[in-house]
Amino acid sequence: MVVVLGVVLALVVAGCGAVVWASRGGPRWVRGVATVTLAAGELVKRSGSNRNRSNGGSADGGIE
Template sequence: MILTVLIAVLLLVLAGYACVFWAARGGPRWTHAVAKATVAAGRAASVLLRPGRSGTRSGSNPDDGGSS
């Protein structure tokens, strides 16, 4: 069951990439809409999967062992 879902997601990603590629080369109007949706979904996934940034700008560097 999970393999079927993963294959379906992979096929959707590949189809979206193909539409982005085709739309960039002047494809039909519907490919531009699908390409915009694909790029938006990719940006949303990038933001959602980005690691948390809390504490990264606290002024201390964890790599130096705390001796500043």
């Protein structure tokens, strides 16, 4: 389990590095990795907000 979490963490850190590098004009493959990373982040964000709505909560965690 620790190994799996370590691999996931390494992928997240590498993806964030690719986003930063691509924003500074990196090579084409880095821009591709950055695009995939940002798309995955959007999917995670949307799945979290959909789950929260289905539980009757609001997307901001119920803070008004």
